[in-house]
Structures are given as structure tokens and as C-alpha cells.
Amino acid sequence: MKPSRNLSANSPPPKSGARTKLLGAAIKLVRKNGFSATSVDQLCAEAGVSKGAFFHHFTNKDALGAAAADYWTETSSALFMKADYNRHDDPLDRYFGYLDFREEIATGAVEEFTCYAGTSLQECYGSSDAIRGAAYDSIAGHSARLAADLDQAIAKYGAPEGVTGMSLGSYTQAALQGAFILAKGRGNATPVHEAISHLRRYAQMLFTPKFKERSIK
């Protein structure tokens, strides 16, 4: 039995050093150079482990790519869950808090705030089913958590016909993922900030009852 695959709460397992180091290396290198352009040797060097360790923990390179997507899900969802904006009682405040938070963390080098899942899904669609699946699960899961808040907001404040929590959650992700691409082109985070500002304005307009007095930021 593999020591991996512990998404469930129980069994805190060893978290064997090499495995985690390789996952971290994958996220770092793949975000910057892409999956195919990153060799197993490079990954091992970055992680400071041997090739033997690599293939001890992962059956092949694709398996690492998929496992890294799961790891990305774990680490990033932990980041978002512990963020302050979740404390708001109001679901719409939580959505705006989410946008603010995303804006805050979009700083520094582009390869440090862009999304592993989006990058590898884009690249590996067609060349690796395993990676594509894991990467999409990561993004879809993230959207779903947004959608829950948005559904509550819609129930509370109403929204134009056709606007659902799910569709708005997915759209938010789409706009962010696309902004990451533009950020890679420009070499800085301004497309992300711009996109978030438009998303914020869109939501303010959708949920007007909540913003009778509030001015557009």
C-alpha cells in the first residue's frame, strides 16, 4: 500500500521527506517552465533527492504531475480556508473578501502567484489524462467552494435570472486564470488586479440591493 493518497483526515502518515520535496519542486518548476519542459532530473535536483527516490514514490512522471495537482489542492485550499475573509457572516462579504485576498496574494514574481492547476491543465490537455483530471478537479473544487457562498448571496439578495452560484463561481475562476495568462505575457500582476476590479464591479452591480449606499470602488 502506498503511503500517499491520504486526502482523508485520518492516518497522519510519515509524509516521507522525498515525496513532499518532489511535489514542492514540481509546483515550483512546472509553474515556471511547464510540465514537459521540466525533466525528472531537474525535479530531483531541485528537490535534492535521487532518481531512485522519484520512481519509488511515483510510478512515472505523469503520476507526479497528477499528485502535484492534488498537493496543490491541499496547500492552496488550506491557504484560503485559514484566510480572514471567511469570518464574515454575510456570504457576499465573503465573496468580496475572497477577491480582496486574491488581489493581496498576487504580488512578486509571476511564477509565484500563478496557478499550478491552470498551467498544467492548459498544457497537458491531450497529452495526459491523469494530469488533466487532477488539475481540473483542483479548479472545480475551488469554484465549488466559491459557489456555495454565492448561492447563499443569491438567496439572500437575489440576482438577475440565469445567474447561479456555480456559474458565477466558475466565471470568477475563468477570469482569474485568464488574467494569469496575461500576467505571464506582461511579466507582472497588473492584469490580475484589473480583472479583480472588474469582477468586483460586476458583483456590485449584480447584487445592487446590498449596495444602495456603497460607492463603486
Added chain:
Amino acid sequence: MKPSRNLSANSPPPKSGARTKLLGAAIKLVRKNGFSATSVDQLCAEAGVSKGAFFHHFTNKDALGAAAADYWTETSSALFMKADYNRHDDPLDRYFGYLDFREEIATGAVEEFTCYAGTSLQECYGSSDAIRGAAYDSIAGHSARLAADLDQAIAKYGAPEGVTGMSLGSYTQAALQGAFILAKGRGNATPVHEAISHLRRYAQMLFTPKFKERSIK
């Protein structure tokens, strides 16, 4: 002098068969499998030309990737320029026509409606400056043409403070590019249709004077 690099109007050049075939092959294969995962041999096979022809026309694989981005710019801008929606006198009508058109062409297999520039920019950021640059130019140029219409629309109808043609044009691109990523995950175009529907609603809300009577689609 290379027979390539004919973005300027003059000199219709031979358009030597092999070169164009290779560019087409690149767009087809890279959109599906990514740049690094596509080998030179595969590209030659798809194009039906020899490896000698490849390196006769392109100094290396990266150069083909960059040239394919230019080729993508040419072919897709031709597609958009000849589309009917440009005939509208009203700039805002042209923007909505653009959205409708994008929705129309987002059908069939995912790898047939997604964007070569977005895919390769995402993947090659960090591993190839040449490709990154050419791919970004492609997207930025496309945004700029949208921005021109949107600036006219803003001048005509007004818009909330902070909304410029350029920022709205870039945002539109971002939302579409991101929707392409989600489409790759889902395996169909629904994220694209959803994104466009949100973009349409956003624009309708931004330019309310134009929509006193018109209902939200």
C-alpha cells in the same frame, strides 16, 4: 533573408508550401498536446514534410513556435476582421457582436476553438522568451482592437469611473482565455458560453443608457 516575417502588407511572397504546412501543423498539434510535448518529427509528419524542410525554414523549434504565433495572429485576425459584426455602426453593437461571434465559433472539439497564443504563452513563459513574446503580442493586439471599439462606446455612452477600453478589452480576453482552460477540463465549450453570457451582462450593466428598453439576454 527569410521568406517569413511578412506581417507588412507589401511583398505577397511565395508562401512556400512546407513552411505554411508546418505552421498549420504546429497550431493543430500544440493546441492539443502542448509545445514541448510535440516533437519536431511529429510536426514534420503532420505537415507531410521532411526534417530538412523544417530546419530550412526555421532555425530551431522555438523559432517555429514563435512564427506560429505570428501565423495565428494573421489567420485569426483575418477571421475576425471579415466577420459580419464589424458592419455595425455603433461601437457597442460591435462589441456585443464580437461576443456573439466568439460564442458561435466555440463549438466542436475543444482543441479546435481554443487559442494557440494563450496555450503557448501559458506553457512557454519561462522556457522560451521568443514564444512568450510572440504569443503575448498576438493576444495584446487582439485586445487592442477590442479596446478601440470600447473606447468609442465609452465616449458615446459613458461608463463608471475607472473603466477604460483597454482594461475592458484585456478583461474580456482574460475571461475568454480562462474559459478555454476550464473548457479543456470539462471537455466541452460550456464554460466559454457561460463566460460570454456573464461578459454580456456585465457590459449591459456598464452601458445602461444604451439599454433602457432592452432586456437582459
Added chain:
DNA sequence: TGACTCATACCGACTAGTTGGTATGTATTT
């Protein structure tokens, strides 16, 4: 306590095949 077994974690040399790229040739056009 200490010898024995067994599983996990890891190492690094090795290989078979693929990679991007080159060298050299020939047919066609100008």
C-alpha cells in the same frame, strides 16, 4: 537482550529510445 525477518525509503549507475539539430545531397526555379 539480541538475532532474525521483513517492509519501507532511498541511492546512483545504467539503458534503450527519443530529442533537437546537422551535414550533405539533389531537383527546381530564377
Added chain:
DNA sequence: AAATACATACCAACTAGTCGGTATGAGTCA
């Protein structure tokens, strides 16, 4: 004749993946 547009054969480097081996620690039983 000379440049262009290809084709074929080839190569060195790199690739993912293998394989025999070691280190360590936990469980077992005498």
C-alpha cells in the same frame, strides 16, 4: 550559375524509466 527548397542519413545529448543494492526501523521470537 546561383540561390532556393526541399530530402536523407546521421549524431551527440538528453530522456524517462530500470535495476541491483543499501540503510533503517519495527515486529517477532528464542
